[in-house]
Amino acid sequence: MTADPYGPLAAFYERVFDPRNGDAGFYAALARREGGPVLDAGCGTGRVARAIAAQGIAVTGYDRSAAMLAEAGRLASAAGPRLSFHRAELESPPGGPFALVVCAADTFLHCVDQAQQLAVLAGWRAVTRPGGALALDVTLPAGPWADWEEGERPWQPLAVWDEADGLRREVSLRWRAEPWRQGRRAWARIEEWTAGGPVRRHEVEVALRLVTGGELRLLLERTGWRVEAEYGDFDAGALGPGSERLVVVARAAG
Numbered sequence: 001m002t003a004d005p006y007g008p009l010a011a012f013y014e015r016v017f018d019p020r021n022g023d024a025g026f027y028a029a030l031a032r033r034e035g036g037p038v039l040d041a042g043c044g045t046g047r048v049a050r051a052i053a054a055q056g057i058a059v060t061g062y063d064r065s066a067a068m069l070a071e072a073g074r075l076a077s078a079a080g081p082r083l084s085f086h087r088a089e090l091e092s093p094p095g096g097p098f099a100l101v102v103c104a105a106d107t108f109l110h111c112v113d114q115a116q117q118l119a120v121l122a123g124w125r126a127v128t129r130p131g132g133a134l135a136l137d138v139t140l141p142a143g144p145w146a147d148w149e150e151g152e153r154p155w156q157p158l159a160v161w162d163e164a165d166g167l168r169r170e171v172s173l174r175w176r177a178e179p180w181r182q183g184r185r186a187w188a189r190i191e192e193w194t195a196g197g198p199v200r201r202h203e204v205e206v207a208l209r210l211v212t213g214g215e216l217r218l219l220l221e222r223t224g225w226r227v228e229a230e231y232g233d234f235d236a237g238a239l240g241p242g243s244e245r246l247v248v249v250a251r252a253a254g
């Protein structure tokens with residue numbers, strides 16, 4: 001697997017991957033209700049952290065990718081001291097105690113196995129104050145992600161755009177289902193051209209491990225969390241037939 005698969009994507013991550021599906025608004029509203037300080041786990045470029053900090057709530061973001069954190073620092077410069085970023089693995093959150101931990105946009109699926117999932121959830125519980133909350137969202141093994149057929153899928157173009165300096169960039173994705181480990185392996189290809197032809201190509205690989213709602217509930221209960229709400233979207237829509245995303249809010253038990 002690529003050492004830092006997000007490295008070559010960091011500079012344009014928000015352009016390509018920001019789902020614009022209301023997740024940042026959902027997490028910001030939750031932070032308004034729960035208060036701060038907030039921990040943003042696997043914060044990436046700070047997309048969600050900035051939305052929360054914009055309401056005057058202190059946010060600590062952490063991530064393993066130096067490139068994503070550099071971009072987070074650049075984009076957050078106007079938010080001032082309410083926002084700080086740290087380089088750390090998901091299971092080693094910095095600081096605390098926090099009123100709310102958020103982990104957005106499938107970041108939890110980057111845990112490679114159940115041992116890591118448990119370590120990450122226990123790590124968040126350890127830095128959350130009594131009665132504090134956790135919220136995360138994951139793509140379910142449903143809809144297009146219910147396809148467990150073997151073999152690599154063809155490249156699908158995701159975004160193409162022209163930079164101001166005449167460089168054209170295209171990002172494409174392909175993936176493969178790995179049912180024996182409940183996983184999905186995905187590749188992103190970044191191609192760059194000038195008028196004279198192709199100049200660069202990067203390919204990065206990321207391994208995800210999918211979870212079902214029932215499995216996530218058990219993992220949360222095992223690590224000192226009590227599930228308070230499960231939604232099928234960021235408008236607090238009910239989880240049910242047709243749901244392809246699971247949004248969970250849990251409370252630090254005991």
Ligand SMILES: C[S@@+](CC[C@H](N)C(=O)[O-])C[C@H]1O[C@@H](n2cnc3c(N)ncnc32)[C@H](O)[C@@H]1O
Nearest residue numbers: 042043044047063064065068089090104105110
């Ligand atoms: C899909 S991105 C989501 C970023 C951000 N949460 C958002 O909503 O835009 C996943 C992020 O998780 C980070 N990540 C993946 N595995 C990690 C780990 N084991 N420890 C820390 N960060 C990790 C990646 O570097 C990347 O920035």
